[in-house]
Amino acid sequence: MITEFKFPDVGEGIAEGEIIRWHVKEGELVKADQTMVEVETDKANVEIPSPRNGVVLKLLAREGEIINVGQVIIIIGDKGDRLEPVLAKEEIEEEKPVSVGVVGVLEEAPDEEEAKEEEKAEKRVLAIPSVRALAKKLGIEITQIKGTGPLGRVTEKDVRKFAETIKKPKEELVPEVAPEKDFYGPVEAVPLRGMRRTIAKKMVKSIYTAPHVAMMDEANVTELVRIREKVKEAAARKGVNLTYLSFIIKATVAALKEYPYINASLDDEKEIINLKKYYNVGIAVDTPEGLIVPVIKAADQKGLLELARILQELKVKARSRKIDLIDLKGGSFTISDYGALGGIYGTPIINYPEVAILGVGKIQDKLAMKEGEIVTQKIMALSLSFDHRVVDGGQAAGFLNAVIQHLEAPELILLE
Missing domain, CATH: 2.40.50.100 (RNA polymerase II/Efflux pump adaptor protein, barrel-sandwich hybrid domain)
Structure with a gap:
């Protein structure tokens, strides 16, 4: 079979x-x-x-x-099966009658059209009559089209796509150049394929669908740095790399609970804002092929060490492209930690259809006044991009302030 x-x-x-x-x-x-x-x-x-x-x-x-x-x-x-091209019933031509004379069977001489068909026998393609009629209507020789259907069958989509490539006006044409260079020098042509192609489409959809607004602020994380330094060795003994991102996730979830419109999505067709009652936090992970956003489900129900462990596992899977699809779905809010790569400020694009994304910059030493003295403080840069159709500036500022409050007073995080 x-x-x-x-x-x-x-x-x-x-x-x-x-x-x-x-x-x-x-x-x-x-x-x-x-x-x-x-x-x-x-x-x-x-x-x-x-x-x-x-x-x-x-x-x-x-x-x-x-x-x-x-x-x-x-x-x-199965063994012994042979694959033979099968033409549609409409394409099977009726056998022509033959003439019988006293000296034997005399075949009718092929007419001019049949002779042409025999010459094209090597080039014969599979296509149903309606597709052949469409090609003829558009003035296209169907043998020039490469079929993408089963057994190389030419489909209606193939015909229309081919027609698009030949109907461009002459003024759009540019002088031909070698593929390895343009008018100014050598180039390398890299096909826009796979994940890079998908990222391009999603970014364009997000930026042209959601009116983006960005808000930036800073958090004094001096105390957070001290606490992490104190406990990271204990975490390491348990096989966990306790990064700042675990603390940031906990602070973010606490802020999302205060500002539910940040943890939402907009259904454009039904004109409904869906306020998520769960807290599935996506983390943008840089890979050689581009950004992948694994999702930590029920982040509000996990402790710091568990969050850190899950982050480690998801990052390894994402960078090896062996991550399960279930781990890439269901996000309600996203964090982009470009600070891990040395970035300070950014304006990340919303992971549509979510309505906001938090960008986290690297921690820097800055001078500040404390009790009348100039001291060095650890400052973390934060950026929030949000969809202005759903979130107003007041909500965005309140959310960002709530995140900062928890980062500056990490004992609040430990209580979450």
Whole structure:
């Protein structure tokens, strides 16, 4: 039995992926649940297993190709099965009658159109009549189109996409240059693929959907630094790297409870603001491929050491692209710790459809007055970007002040 295997829906919101590597070859025996292909989605790398035992008859997508959910990517059969191209019923031509004479069978001479068809036998493509009619209507030779459907079948989408590439006005054309250089010198052309492509789309959607406003302030974390230095060795003995981020998460959750409109999302279609009654905090993690935002679920129910341990695990998984999709969903608020990379201030883009994001800068030594004396204080820079459709300046300032209050008085964090 021949089985056409489609790229499955591997998670909420994922519509496409890029094939990173095939683990099987045509003609190779496969077993059920054996990894067939590794696909990069906008969330993580996913290994797709074989649905059955059998033989790989055909790979229908190349490494580096972008595939859509529901697209046939591989055909598996049994030993002895042969894969034959099957034309649609509408494409099967009726056999022409032959003439019979006294000296034998005389075939009718092919007309001019048939002769042309025979010349194109090598180039014959699979396509249903309606698609062929569309190509003819648009003045396109269908043999020039590369099909993306099963067995290379040309689809309506293929025809329209090809038509778009040939109808650009001449004034849009630019002089051809070698791909490795432009008019000014050498360049390297890097395809916008995988996670980088997804990040680009999400950033554009966020910035053009949510009117961003940024607010900045500073927190005196001198006491927080002292407390962390005091307890980090004890945490290390338990195998936990206690960073400032754990304290920041606790301070953020406390502030979110005071200002629920920061912990929300906006449903544009229904025109409803959804106030989240849970506190799932996303943490932007820098990876070689770009930012990934793992989510710590129920952050309000976890202690400092548990938060630190979960952060360690999620960062390792994110950077290796082996993170589970469930760990990338369900966030209600996001923190971007660019201070860990040496940044001071920034204006992070909201992780849409959330309505705000907190940016955390590095801790710096600054001079300040304390009880009439000039002293050195530890100062942390903070930035809050928020969606002005949902959050007003007063709410944003109140939230940021609540975060600062907890960071400057870490005993409040320990009580959370």
